[in-house]
Amino acid sequence: MNSTQEMETDYPDYYYNNNQDSIADPVTPSLTDRDSSYIYLAIINVIVFILGVAGNGLVIWIAGFKLRKSVNTTLYLSLAVSDFLFCSFLPFGVVKLVKDDWIFGLHMCKFTSFVMFLNMFSSIFLLVIISVDRCVVVMFPVWAQNKRSVKKASVIVVLAWIISAVCGSPSVFIREVTFLQEKNVCYNNYPEGSQSVIVSFRFIVGFLVPFLIIISCYLFIILKLKINQSANSKKPFKIMTALIVTFFICWLPFHIFALMELNNYKNKSILQTGQVLGAIFATANSCMNPFLYAFMGKDFKRKCSAIISKIENAIEDEGRSTIRATSITTSGEKRHSTAV
Template sequence: MIASLNMPFHLHFIVMNEWLTGGKTGEFLCKFTTYIQGITIVSSILTLLVIAIDRYIVICSHKIAGKLHTKKAAYIYLAVVWVISLCALSPHLVFQCLDTRVKVRKFKSFLILDGFGYLCVEFYPNDYGSKLYTAFTYGFLYILPVAIMAYTYGRIAHRLWIHPPIGDILENPLHHQRVVLPKEKIIKVMIVVFLAFTILWLPFFTFSLYAEFAETKDATFRIKMAVLKLIGYSNCCVNPIIYTFLNKNFQREVLQLFCKNRVTKIRVQTTAGSTNTRTEMIRKSKF
Protein backbone atom coordinates (compact mmCIF):
# COMPACT_ATOMS: atom_id res chain seq x y z
CA MET A 1 0.00 0.00 0.00
CA ILE A 2 2.83 2.37 0.86
CA ALA A 3 4.81 1.57 -2.28
CA SER A 4 1.95 1.64 -4.77
CA LEU A 5 -0.57 4.17 -3.39
CA ASN A 6 1.54 6.62 -1.45
CA MET A 7 5.19 6.93 -2.41
CA PRO A 8 4.89 7.87 -6.13
CA PHE A 9 2.67 10.90 -5.50
CA HIS A 10 4.46 12.16 -2.41
CA LEU A 11 7.89 11.63 -3.98
CA HIS A 12 6.82 13.88 -6.84
CA PHE A 13 5.52 16.43 -4.33
CA ILE A 14 8.77 16.39 -2.33
CA VAL A 15 10.99 16.79 -5.40
CA MET A 16 8.89 19.32 -7.33
CA ASN A 17 7.33 21.13 -4.33
CA GLU A 18 4.07 20.95 -6.22
CA TRP A 19 1.17 18.53 -6.28
CA LEU A 20 0.82 16.34 -9.35
CA THR A 21 -2.43 17.73 -10.71
CA GLY A 22 -5.39 19.91 -9.82
CA GLY A 23 -9.13 19.66 -10.18
CA LYS A 24 -11.26 16.90 -8.72
CA THR A 25 -8.64 14.26 -9.53
CA GLY A 26 -5.91 16.15 -7.70
CA GLU A 27 -8.20 16.79 -4.74
CA PHE A 28 -9.07 13.09 -4.50
CA LEU A 29 -5.43 11.96 -4.76
CA CYS A 30 -4.38 14.52 -2.15
CA LYS A 31 -6.91 13.24 0.36
CA PHE A 32 -6.66 9.55 -0.50
CA THR A 33 -2.86 9.14 -0.55
CA THR A 34 -2.42 11.03 2.72
CA TYR A 35 -5.20 8.94 4.25
CA ILE A 36 -3.57 5.69 3.06
CA GLN A 37 -0.22 6.82 4.43
CA GLY A 38 -1.65 7.27 7.91
CA ILE A 39 -3.62 4.01 7.74
CA THR A 40 -0.54 1.96 6.85
CA ILE A 41 1.46 3.38 9.75
CA VAL A 42 -1.30 3.09 12.36
CA SER A 43 -2.42 -0.38 11.25
CA SER A 44 1.20 -1.57 11.45
CA ILE A 45 1.70 -0.42 15.02
CA LEU A 46 -1.72 -1.70 16.12
CA THR A 47 -0.98 -5.08 14.55
CA LEU A 48 2.30 -5.25 16.46
CA LEU A 49 0.37 -4.29 19.60
CA VAL A 50 -2.16 -7.09 19.11
CA ILE A 51 0.65 -9.61 18.54
CA ALA A 52 2.38 -8.47 21.73
CA ILE A 53 -0.82 -8.78 23.78
CA ASP A 54 -1.54 -12.19 22.24
CA ARG A 55 1.95 -13.47 23.12
CA TYR A 56 1.59 -12.05 26.62
CA ILE A 57 -1.69 -13.87 27.18
CA VAL A 58 -0.35 -17.18 25.85
CA ILE A 59 2.84 -17.10 27.91
CA CYS A 60 1.97 -15.16 31.06
CA SER A 61 -1.80 -15.65 31.39
CA HIS A 62 -2.34 -19.09 29.93
CA LYS A 63 -5.49 -19.65 32.01
CA ILE A 64 -7.50 -17.31 29.80
CA ALA A 65 -5.53 -18.02 26.61
CA GLY A 66 -7.94 -20.79 25.60
CA LYS A 67 -10.81 -18.31 25.28
CA LEU A 68 -8.90 -15.47 23.65
CA HIS A 69 -6.45 -17.40 21.46
CA THR A 70 -8.85 -18.67 18.78
CA LYS A 71 -9.41 -18.08 15.07
CA LYS A 72 -12.66 -16.27 15.74
CA ALA A 73 -10.91 -13.96 18.19
CA ALA A 74 -8.13 -13.35 15.65
CA TYR A 75 -10.66 -12.18 13.07
CA ILE A 76 -12.16 -9.84 15.67
CA TYR A 77 -8.72 -8.43 16.53
CA LEU A 78 -7.97 -7.81 12.85
CA ALA A 79 -11.32 -6.11 12.34
CA VAL A 80 -10.75 -3.88 15.37
CA VAL A 81 -7.27 -2.91 14.14
CA TRP A 82 -8.55 -1.83 10.74
CA VAL A 83 -11.68 -0.11 12.04
CA ILE A 84 -9.57 1.96 14.46
CA SER A 85 -7.08 2.77 11.71
CA LEU A 86 -9.78 3.81 9.25
CA CYS A 87 -11.62 5.95 11.80
CA ALA A 88 -8.60 7.54 13.49
CA LEU A 89 -7.21 8.81 10.19
CA SER A 90 -10.55 9.98 8.78
CA PRO A 91 -9.81 13.69 9.51
CA HIS A 92 -7.41 13.59 6.57
CA LEU A 93 -10.37 13.02 4.28
CA VAL A 94 -11.94 16.22 5.57
CA PHE A 95 -9.11 18.66 6.25
CA GLN A 96 -6.56 17.62 3.60
CA CYS A 97 -7.13 19.89 0.62
CA LEU A 98 -5.51 21.40 -2.45
CA ASP A 99 -4.21 24.93 -2.20
CA THR A 100 -3.76 26.95 -5.37
CA ARG A 101 -0.70 29.15 -5.61
CA VAL A 102 0.64 31.54 -8.21
CA LYS A 103 3.88 30.42 -9.85
CA VAL A 104 6.34 33.24 -10.46
CA ARG A 105 9.74 33.11 -12.12
CA LYS A 106 12.37 35.78 -12.13
CA PHE A 107 13.69 37.15 -15.43
CA LYS A 108 16.51 39.63 -14.93
CA SER A 109 14.98 42.20 -12.59
CA PHE A 110 11.36 41.34 -13.41
CA LEU A 111 8.91 38.84 -11.90
CA ILE A 112 6.90 37.03 -14.55
CA LEU A 113 3.65 35.15 -13.90
CA ASP A 114 4.19 31.51 -14.85
CA GLY A 115 0.76 30.00 -14.28
CA PHE A 116 -0.72 28.28 -11.27
CA GLY A 117 0.39 25.34 -9.14
CA TYR A 118 -1.12 23.20 -6.40
CA LEU A 119 -0.06 22.15 -2.92
CA CYS A 120 -1.52 19.31 -0.85
CA VAL A 121 -1.85 20.76 2.65
CA GLU A 122 -4.01 20.57 5.77
CA PHE A 123 -6.68 23.17 6.43
CA TYR A 124 -8.18 23.13 9.93
CA PRO A 125 -10.85 25.60 11.10
CA ASN A 126 -8.40 26.89 13.71
CA ASP A 127 -4.87 26.33 14.98
CA TYR A 128 -6.08 24.25 17.93
CA GLY A 129 -7.57 21.59 15.67
CA SER A 130 -4.26 20.76 14.05
CA LYS A 131 -2.41 20.76 17.38
CA LEU A 132 -4.99 18.55 19.09
CA TYR A 133 -5.01 16.03 16.27
CA THR A 134 -1.20 15.87 16.15
CA ALA A 135 -1.04 15.39 19.92
CA PHE A 136 -3.73 12.70 19.72
CA THR A 137 -1.84 10.85 16.97
CA TYR A 138 1.43 11.02 18.86
CA GLY A 139 0.02 10.09 22.26
CA PHE A 140 -2.67 7.51 21.55
CA LEU A 141 -1.56 6.00 18.24
CA TYR A 142 2.19 5.84 18.89
CA ILE A 143 3.35 6.40 22.49
CA LEU A 144 0.55 4.43 24.19
CA PRO A 145 0.88 1.31 21.96
CA VAL A 146 4.68 1.43 22.31
CA ALA A 147 4.37 1.66 26.10
CA ILE A 148 1.97 -1.30 26.21
CA MET A 149 4.26 -3.35 23.95
CA ALA A 150 7.28 -2.50 26.10
CA TYR A 151 5.38 -3.67 29.19
CA THR A 152 4.11 -6.90 27.64
CA TYR A 153 7.47 -7.89 26.16
CA GLY A 154 9.16 -6.95 29.41
CA ARG A 155 6.84 -9.29 31.32
CA ILE A 156 7.36 -12.01 28.71
CA ALA A 157 11.15 -11.66 28.95
CA HIS A 158 10.94 -11.84 32.74
CA ARG A 159 8.81 -14.97 32.46
CA LEU A 160 10.99 -16.77 29.91
CA TRP A 161 14.52 -15.73 30.81
CA ILE A 162 14.79 -13.89 34.13
CA HIS A 163 12.36 -15.85 36.32
CA PRO A 164 11.20 -18.98 34.42
CA PRO A 165 9.03 -21.65 36.09
CA ILE A 166 11.91 -23.71 37.53
CA GLY A 167 9.63 -26.48 38.80
CA ASP A 168 8.24 -27.19 35.34
CA ILE A 169 11.72 -27.32 33.83
CA LEU A 170 13.03 -29.78 36.41
CA GLU A 171 9.98 -32.03 36.31
CA ASN A 172 9.71 -32.24 32.55
CA PRO A 173 12.82 -30.93 30.75
CA LEU A 174 11.76 -32.46 27.42
CA HIS A 175 8.50 -30.53 27.54
CA HIS A 176 10.48 -27.39 28.27
CA GLN A 177 12.71 -27.90 25.23
CA ARG A 178 9.78 -28.74 22.97
CA VAL A 179 7.40 -25.96 24.04
CA VAL A 180 9.25 -23.14 25.79
CA LEU A 181 12.39 -22.88 23.67
CA PRO A 182 10.49 -22.32 20.38
CA LYS A 183 8.48 -19.60 22.10
CA GLU A 184 11.70 -17.92 23.20
CA LYS A 185 12.93 -17.81 19.61
CA ILE A 186 9.66 -16.34 18.35
CA ILE A 187 9.62 -13.72 21.11
CA LYS A 188 13.19 -12.68 20.27
CA VAL A 189 12.16 -12.06 16.68
CA MET A 190 9.07 -10.06 17.69
CA ILE A 191 11.06 -7.96 20.18
CA VAL A 192 13.54 -7.04 17.44
CA VAL A 193 10.66 -6.19 15.06
CA PHE A 194 9.05 -4.04 17.76
CA LEU A 195 12.31 -2.21 18.51
CA ALA A 196 12.95 -1.60 14.81
CA PHE A 197 9.49 -0.11 14.31
CA THR A 198 9.74 2.05 17.44
CA ILE A 199 13.21 3.41 16.69
CA LEU A 200 12.68 4.06 12.98
CA TRP A 201 9.36 5.87 13.38
CA LEU A 202 10.25 7.80 16.57
CA PRO A 203 12.07 10.69 14.78
CA PHE A 204 9.16 11.33 12.41
CA PHE A 205 6.45 11.31 15.10
CA THR A 206 8.52 13.40 17.52
CA PHE A 207 9.56 16.00 14.96
CA SER A 208 5.97 16.29 13.70
CA LEU A 209 4.79 17.06 17.24
CA TYR A 210 7.65 19.49 17.87
CA ALA A 211 7.10 21.33 14.60
CA GLU A 212 3.36 21.63 15.25
CA PHE A 213 3.74 23.31 18.62
CA ALA A 214 7.02 25.15 18.02
CA GLU A 215 5.83 26.41 14.64
CA THR A 216 9.24 26.00 13.04
CA LYS A 217 8.03 25.30 9.52
CA ASP A 218 10.80 27.11 7.70
CA ALA A 219 12.07 26.56 4.17
CA THR A 220 13.81 23.31 5.16
CA PHE A 221 10.80 21.82 6.93
CA ARG A 222 9.62 19.91 3.85
CA ILE A 223 13.06 18.33 3.34
CA LYS A 224 13.39 17.39 7.02
CA MET A 225 9.99 15.73 7.04
CA ALA A 226 10.82 13.86 3.84
CA VAL A 227 14.06 12.47 5.30
CA LEU A 228 12.42 11.43 8.58
CA LYS A 229 9.52 9.86 6.71
CA LEU A 230 12.00 7.95 4.55
CA ILE A 231 13.66 6.62 7.73
CA GLY A 232 10.24 5.46 8.93
CA TYR A 233 9.40 3.82 5.61
CA SER A 234 12.69 1.91 5.77
CA ASN A 235 11.02 -0.21 8.43
CA CYS A 236 9.21 -1.99 5.57
CA CYS A 237 12.63 -3.11 4.27
CA VAL A 238 14.06 -4.00 7.68
CA ASN A 239 11.35 -6.49 8.69
CA PRO A 240 12.05 -9.09 5.98
CA ILE A 241 15.76 -8.94 6.86
CA ILE A 242 14.95 -9.52 10.53
CA TYR A 243 12.76 -12.52 9.71
CA THR A 244 15.41 -13.94 7.38
CA PHE A 245 18.27 -13.86 9.86
CA LEU A 246 16.44 -14.65 13.10
CA ASN A 247 13.66 -17.05 12.16
CA LYS A 248 14.76 -20.58 11.23
CA ASN A 249 11.23 -21.53 10.15
CA PHE A 250 11.18 -18.58 7.76
CA GLN A 251 14.54 -19.64 6.32
CA ARG A 252 13.33 -23.20 5.83
CA GLU A 253 10.12 -22.11 4.11
CA VAL A 254 12.02 -19.81 1.75
CA LEU A 255 14.41 -22.63 0.85
CA GLN A 256 11.50 -24.96 0.15
CA LEU A 257 9.82 -22.28 -1.93
CA PHE A 258 12.80 -21.87 -4.25
CA CYS A 259 13.97 -25.50 -4.29
CA LYS A 260 13.66 -27.63 -7.40
CA ASN A 261 12.39 -31.20 -7.40
CA ARG A 262 14.71 -33.64 -9.13
CA VAL A 263 13.56 -37.09 -10.19
CA THR A 264 16.09 -39.82 -9.32
CA LYS A 265 15.91 -43.53 -10.09
CA ILE A 266 17.10 -45.78 -7.26
CA ARG A 267 17.85 -49.47 -7.69
CA VAL A 268 16.42 -51.41 -4.74
CA GLN A 269 17.61 -54.94 -3.88
CA THR A 270 14.68 -57.13 -2.81
CA THR A 271 14.83 -60.14 -0.49
CA ALA A 272 14.56 -62.56 -3.43
CA GLY A 273 17.66 -61.15 -5.00
CA SER A 274 15.82 -59.43 -7.83
CA THR A 275 16.39 -55.79 -8.55
CA ASN A 276 13.56 -53.32 -8.91
CA THR A 277 13.77 -49.75 -10.01
CA ARG A 278 11.55 -47.13 -8.44
CA THR A 279 11.37 -43.44 -8.84
CA GLU A 280 11.59 -41.05 -5.90
CA MET A 281 11.26 -37.34 -5.64
CA ILE A 282 14.28 -35.93 -3.87
CA ARG A 283 14.13 -32.33 -2.84
CA LYS A 284 17.42 -30.57 -3.25
CA SER A 285 18.30 -27.05 -2.28
CA LYS A 286 19.33 -25.90 -5.72
CA PHE A 287 18.64 -22.31 -6.72
Protein backbone atom coordinates (compact mmCIF):
# COMPACT_ATOMS: atom_id res chain seq x y z
CA MET A 1 0.00 0.00 0.00
CA ASN A 2 1.29 3.47 -0.80
CA SER A 3 1.99 6.29 1.63
CA THR A 4 -1.24 8.08 0.81
CA GLN A 5 -3.26 5.28 2.37
CA GLU A 6 -3.37 6.79 5.82
CA MET A 7 -5.54 5.65 8.65
CA GLU A 8 -6.56 6.16 12.22
CA THR A 9 -5.88 3.27 14.53
CA ASP A 10 -6.29 4.91 17.92
CA TYR A 11 -9.32 7.21 17.90
CA PRO A 12 -12.87 7.40 16.53
CA ASP A 13 -12.33 6.84 12.82
CA TYR A 14 -15.53 8.26 11.49
CA TYR A 15 -15.26 11.80 12.75
CA TYR A 16 -11.65 12.72 12.37
CA ASN A 17 -8.80 12.79 9.90
CA ASN A 18 -5.58 10.81 10.03
CA ASN A 19 -3.02 10.52 12.77
CA GLN A 20 -0.63 7.96 11.31
CA ASP A 21 2.13 8.10 8.76
CA SER A 22 1.10 5.06 6.80
CA ILE A 23 -1.26 2.15 6.95
CA ALA A 24 1.73 -0.11 6.57
CA ASP A 25 3.52 1.46 9.53
CA PRO A 26 1.01 2.45 12.21
CA VAL A 27 2.29 4.12 15.35
CA THR A 28 0.46 2.44 18.21
CA PRO A 29 0.60 3.99 21.69
CA SER A 30 1.19 1.96 24.82
CA LEU A 31 -1.71 -0.12 26.07
CA THR A 32 -2.18 2.08 29.14
CA ASP A 33 -2.23 5.32 27.13
CA ARG A 34 -4.49 3.83 24.53
CA ASP A 35 -7.00 2.46 27.02
CA SER A 36 -7.02 5.76 28.91
CA SER A 37 -7.70 7.68 25.70
CA TYR A 38 -10.46 5.25 24.78
CA ILE A 39 -12.17 5.73 28.13
CA TYR A 40 -12.03 9.53 28.02
CA LEU A 41 -13.22 9.73 24.43
CA ALA A 42 -16.01 7.22 24.96
CA ILE A 43 -17.29 9.15 28.00
CA ILE A 44 -17.15 12.47 26.11
CA ASN A 45 -19.00 10.96 23.15
CA VAL A 46 -21.72 9.56 25.40
CA ILE A 47 -22.17 12.92 27.14
CA VAL A 48 -22.30 14.83 23.85
CA PHE A 49 -24.74 12.26 22.44
CA ILE A 50 -27.14 12.59 25.38
CA LEU A 51 -26.97 16.38 25.59
CA GLY A 52 -26.96 16.85 21.82
CA VAL A 53 -29.88 14.59 21.01
CA ALA A 54 -31.97 15.86 23.92
CA GLY A 55 -31.10 19.54 23.50
CA ASN A 56 -31.34 19.74 19.74
CA GLY A 57 -34.43 17.52 19.77
CA LEU A 58 -36.03 20.04 22.12
CA VAL A 59 -35.11 22.93 19.83
CA ILE A 60 -36.52 21.04 16.82
CA TRP A 61 -39.77 20.42 18.70
CA ILE A 62 -40.11 24.05 19.81
CA ALA A 63 -38.98 25.74 16.58
CA GLY A 64 -40.72 23.24 14.32
CA PHE A 65 -44.00 22.66 16.13
CA LYS A 66 -44.62 25.23 18.88
CA LEU A 67 -43.50 28.53 17.34
CA ARG A 68 -45.06 30.17 14.34
CA LYS A 69 -43.01 29.88 11.18
CA SER A 70 -40.66 32.79 10.54
CA VAL A 71 -37.33 33.46 8.89
CA ASN A 72 -35.67 33.23 12.27
CA THR A 73 -37.19 29.92 13.34
CA THR A 74 -36.48 28.42 9.90
CA LEU A 75 -32.76 29.16 10.20
CA TYR A 76 -32.36 28.01 13.79
CA LEU A 77 -34.46 24.91 13.15
CA SER A 78 -32.15 23.91 10.31
CA LEU A 79 -29.10 24.46 12.52
CA ALA A 80 -30.61 22.23 15.19
CA VAL A 81 -31.39 19.51 12.63
CA SER A 82 -27.76 19.55 11.49
CA ASP A 83 -26.46 19.11 15.04
CA PHE A 84 -29.11 16.51 15.90
CA LEU A 85 -28.14 14.43 12.87
CA PHE A 86 -24.47 14.47 13.81
CA CYS A 87 -25.12 13.59 17.46
CA SER A 88 -27.34 10.70 16.41
CA PHE A 89 -24.34 8.98 14.83
CA LEU A 90 -22.03 9.31 17.83
CA PRO A 91 -22.93 5.84 19.22
CA PHE A 92 -21.06 4.30 16.28
CA GLY A 93 -17.90 5.98 17.53
CA VAL A 94 -18.57 4.86 21.09
CA VAL A 95 -18.92 1.23 20.01
CA LYS A 96 -15.71 1.52 18.00
CA LEU A 97 -13.90 2.89 21.04
CA VAL A 98 -15.19 0.18 23.34
CA LYS A 99 -14.49 -2.73 20.98
CA ASP A 100 -11.39 -1.20 19.34
CA ASP A 101 -12.79 -2.55 16.09
CA TRP A 102 -14.93 -1.13 13.29
CA ILE A 103 -17.78 -3.63 13.06
CA PHE A 104 -20.26 -1.65 10.98
CA GLY A 105 -18.93 -2.32 7.50
CA LEU A 106 -17.84 -0.19 4.57
CA HIS A 107 -21.09 1.71 3.97
CA MET A 108 -21.36 3.00 7.54
CA CYS A 109 -17.64 3.83 7.49
CA LYS A 110 -18.31 6.13 4.56
CA PHE A 111 -21.65 7.47 5.76
CA THR A 112 -20.64 8.37 9.33
CA SER A 113 -17.68 10.37 8.02
CA PHE A 114 -19.94 12.05 5.46
CA VAL A 115 -22.40 13.06 8.21
CA MET A 116 -19.59 14.66 10.20
CA PHE A 117 -18.51 16.91 7.34
CA LEU A 118 -22.12 17.54 6.30
CA ASN A 119 -22.62 18.91 9.82
CA MET A 120 -19.47 21.04 9.61
CA PHE A 121 -20.34 22.63 6.27
CA SER A 122 -24.06 23.04 6.94
CA SER A 123 -23.42 24.63 10.35
CA ILE A 124 -21.00 27.24 9.07
CA PHE A 125 -23.08 27.95 5.96
CA LEU A 126 -26.17 28.47 8.11
CA LEU A 127 -24.23 30.81 10.40
CA VAL A 128 -23.22 32.78 7.30
CA ILE A 129 -26.85 32.97 6.23
CA ILE A 130 -27.90 34.13 9.70
CA SER A 131 -25.17 36.79 9.69
CA VAL A 132 -26.03 38.04 6.22
CA ASP A 133 -29.73 38.09 7.15
CA ARG A 134 -29.02 40.20 10.23
CA CYS A 135 -26.81 42.52 8.18
CA VAL A 136 -29.53 43.00 5.57
CA VAL A 137 -32.12 43.75 8.28
CA VAL A 138 -29.84 46.39 9.78
CA MET A 139 -28.62 47.98 6.54
CA PHE A 140 -31.88 47.84 4.58
CA PRO A 141 -34.69 47.61 7.14
CA VAL A 142 -37.53 48.73 4.84
CA TRP A 143 -36.51 46.31 2.08
CA ALA A 144 -36.05 43.50 4.61
CA GLN A 145 -39.44 44.14 6.15
CA ASN A 146 -41.11 43.89 2.76
CA LYS A 147 -39.06 41.18 1.06
CA ARG A 148 -37.94 38.70 3.74
CA SER A 149 -40.19 35.65 3.82
CA VAL A 150 -40.26 32.12 5.16
CA LYS A 151 -40.48 30.73 1.62
CA LYS A 152 -37.32 32.51 0.50
CA ALA A 153 -35.51 31.49 3.68
CA SER A 154 -36.54 27.86 3.13
CA VAL A 155 -35.20 27.89 -0.42
CA ILE A 156 -31.88 29.32 0.75
CA VAL A 157 -31.65 26.71 3.52
CA VAL A 158 -32.29 23.87 1.06
CA LEU A 159 -29.56 25.22 -1.23
CA ALA A 160 -27.19 25.41 1.74
CA TRP A 161 -27.86 21.75 2.55
CA ILE A 162 -27.30 20.69 -1.05
CA ILE A 163 -24.00 22.58 -1.24
CA SER A 164 -22.98 21.13 2.14
CA ALA A 165 -23.68 17.60 0.90
CA VAL A 166 -21.53 18.22 -2.18
CA CYS A 167 -18.71 19.66 -0.07
CA GLY A 168 -18.84 16.69 2.31
CA SER A 169 -18.99 14.07 -0.44
CA PRO A 170 -15.21 13.38 -0.67
CA SER A 171 -15.58 11.29 2.50
CA VAL A 172 -17.79 8.88 0.58
CA PHE A 173 -15.00 8.23 -1.92
CA ILE A 174 -11.89 8.16 0.29
CA ARG A 175 -13.13 6.13 3.26
CA GLU A 176 -12.28 2.44 3.16
CA VAL A 177 -12.25 -0.52 5.53
CA THR A 178 -9.34 -2.95 5.85
CA PHE A 179 -8.35 -5.73 8.24
CA LEU A 180 -5.15 -4.95 10.11
CA GLN A 181 -3.64 -6.34 13.31
CA GLU A 182 -6.67 -8.58 13.87
CA LYS A 183 -9.20 -5.78 13.69
CA ASN A 184 -11.21 -3.86 11.12
CA VAL A 185 -10.02 -0.32 10.47
CA CYS A 186 -12.05 2.47 8.87
CA TYR A 187 -9.49 4.79 7.31
CA ASN A 188 -8.85 7.48 4.70
CA ASN A 189 -7.52 6.10 1.43
CA TYR A 190 -6.50 9.31 -0.37
CA PRO A 191 -5.77 9.02 -4.09
CA GLU A 192 -2.32 10.29 -5.01
CA GLY A 193 -2.06 14.04 -4.42
CA SER A 194 -5.65 14.46 -3.24
CA GLN A 195 -5.08 14.84 0.49
CA SER A 196 -3.73 18.40 0.26
CA VAL A 197 -6.61 19.41 -2.02
CA ILE A 198 -9.30 17.96 0.27
CA VAL A 199 -7.84 19.29 3.54
CA SER A 200 -7.22 22.75 2.04
CA PHE A 201 -10.72 22.82 0.56
CA ARG A 202 -12.28 22.01 3.92
CA PHE A 203 -10.30 24.75 5.62
CA ILE A 204 -10.91 27.44 3.00
CA VAL A 205 -14.55 26.71 2.10
CA GLY A 206 -15.67 25.31 5.45
CA PHE A 207 -13.92 27.79 7.72
CA LEU A 208 -11.82 30.68 6.37
CA VAL A 209 -14.09 32.21 3.68
CA PRO A 210 -17.28 31.89 5.77
CA PHE A 211 -15.64 33.67 8.68
CA LEU A 212 -14.42 36.48 6.45
CA ILE A 213 -18.02 36.93 5.30
CA ILE A 214 -19.29 36.83 8.87
CA ILE A 215 -16.72 39.36 10.05
CA SER A 216 -17.64 41.65 7.15
CA CYS A 217 -21.31 41.46 8.16
CA TYR A 218 -20.38 42.33 11.72
CA LEU A 219 -18.42 45.38 10.59
CA PHE A 220 -21.39 46.66 8.61
CA ILE A 221 -23.72 46.03 11.54
CA ILE A 222 -21.43 47.81 14.00
CA LEU A 223 -21.02 50.81 11.72
CA LYS A 224 -24.78 51.06 11.19
CA LEU A 225 -25.61 50.79 14.88
CA LYS A 226 -22.81 53.05 16.04
CA ILE A 227 -25.08 56.07 16.05
CA ASN A 228 -27.59 54.28 18.22
CA GLN A 229 -26.96 55.13 21.88
CA SER A 230 -29.60 52.74 23.18
CA ALA A 231 -28.36 49.87 25.34
CA ASN A 232 -30.83 47.61 23.57
CA SER A 233 -28.99 47.98 20.26
CA LYS A 234 -26.53 45.22 21.12
CA LYS A 235 -29.08 42.72 22.38
CA PRO A 236 -30.38 41.42 19.03
CA PHE A 237 -26.98 39.98 18.12
CA LYS A 238 -25.82 38.29 21.29
CA ILE A 239 -27.10 34.82 20.40
CA MET A 240 -25.75 35.06 16.87
CA THR A 241 -22.40 36.16 18.29
CA ALA A 242 -22.35 33.32 20.81
CA LEU A 243 -23.09 30.72 18.12
CA ILE A 244 -20.36 32.03 15.82
CA VAL A 245 -17.72 32.34 18.55
CA THR A 246 -18.53 28.83 19.79
CA PHE A 247 -18.22 27.38 16.30
CA PHE A 248 -14.90 29.19 15.78
CA ILE A 249 -13.42 27.92 19.05
CA CYS A 250 -14.64 24.36 18.51
CA TRP A 251 -13.55 23.94 14.89
CA LEU A 252 -10.31 25.95 14.76
CA PRO A 253 -8.18 23.23 16.48
CA PHE A 254 -9.54 20.64 14.04
CA HIS A 255 -8.36 22.63 11.04
CA ILE A 256 -5.05 23.66 12.62
CA PHE A 257 -3.94 20.09 13.29
CA ALA A 258 -5.26 18.87 9.93
CA LEU A 259 -3.04 21.47 8.26
CA MET A 260 -0.12 20.55 10.52
CA GLU A 261 -0.46 16.93 9.45
CA LEU A 262 -0.64 18.02 5.82
CA ASN A 263 2.67 19.85 6.25
CA ASN A 264 4.30 16.76 7.78
CA TYR A 265 4.67 18.07 11.32
CA LYS A 266 7.50 16.04 12.84
CA ASN A 267 6.37 15.64 16.45
CA LYS A 268 3.86 12.82 16.07
CA SER A 269 2.98 12.79 19.76
CA ILE A 270 1.92 16.45 19.76
CA LEU A 271 0.12 16.01 16.45
CA GLN A 272 -1.75 12.94 17.68
CA THR A 273 -2.78 14.62 20.94
CA GLY A 274 -3.84 17.76 19.09
CA GLN A 275 -5.95 15.79 16.66
CA VAL A 276 -7.76 14.08 19.51
CA LEU A 277 -8.43 17.42 21.21
CA GLY A 278 -9.58 18.84 17.88
CA ALA A 279 -11.99 15.96 17.49
CA ILE A 280 -13.32 16.46 21.02
CA PHE A 281 -13.93 20.19 20.51
CA ALA A 282 -15.53 19.63 17.09
CA THR A 283 -17.84 16.98 18.50
CA ALA A 284 -18.81 19.08 21.53
CA ASN A 285 -19.94 21.95 19.31
CA SER A 286 -23.01 19.97 18.26
CA CYS A 287 -24.51 19.91 21.76
CA MET A 288 -23.80 23.51 22.79
CA ASN A 289 -26.27 25.54 20.72
CA PRO A 290 -29.45 24.64 22.67
CA PHE A 291 -27.79 25.80 25.88
CA LEU A 292 -26.79 29.06 24.23
CA TYR A 293 -30.42 29.59 23.20
CA ALA A 294 -31.60 28.92 26.75
CA PHE A 295 -28.92 30.73 28.74
CA MET A 296 -28.34 33.87 26.65
CA GLY A 297 -31.84 35.21 27.28
CA LYS A 298 -32.92 37.73 29.89
CA ASP A 299 -33.01 37.03 33.60
CA PHE A 300 -31.20 33.69 33.43
CA LYS A 301 -30.57 33.58 37.17
CA ARG A 302 -34.25 34.10 37.88
CA LYS A 303 -35.66 31.83 35.20
CA CYS A 304 -32.99 29.20 34.56
CA SER A 305 -35.48 26.41 35.30
CA ALA A 306 -37.78 27.50 32.46
CA ILE A 307 -35.52 26.12 29.71
CA ILE A 308 -38.28 25.54 27.19
CA SER A 309 -39.56 29.07 27.55
CA LYS A 310 -36.02 30.46 27.24
CA ILE A 311 -35.36 28.57 24.03
CA GLU A 312 -38.63 29.82 22.57
CA ASN A 313 -37.82 33.40 23.52
CA ALA A 314 -34.24 33.19 22.26
CA ILE A 315 -35.25 31.92 18.84
CA GLU A 316 -38.35 34.06 18.41
CA ASP A 317 -37.08 37.33 19.92
CA GLU A 318 -33.78 37.33 18.01
CA GLY A 319 -35.47 38.44 14.81
CA ARG A 320 -38.02 40.76 16.42
CA SER A 321 -35.48 42.68 18.46
CA THR A 322 -33.20 43.08 15.43
CA ILE A 323 -35.85 45.03 13.54
CA ARG A 324 -36.79 46.97 16.69
CA ALA A 325 -33.18 48.08 17.25
CA THR A 326 -32.63 48.85 13.59
CA SER A 327 -35.66 51.11 13.38
CA ILE A 328 -34.07 53.37 16.00
CA THR A 329 -30.96 53.84 13.84
CA THR A 330 -32.81 54.78 10.67
CA SER A 331 -34.00 58.36 11.04
CA GLY A 332 -37.05 59.42 9.09
CA GLU A 333 -38.21 55.83 8.55
CA LYS A 334 -41.42 54.40 9.87
CA ARG A 335 -41.33 52.32 13.03
CA HIS A 336 -41.45 48.74 11.83
CA SER A 337 -43.51 45.87 13.02
CA THR A 338 -41.77 43.45 15.37
CA ALA A 339 -42.91 40.43 13.38
CA VAL A 340 -40.26 38.51 11.45
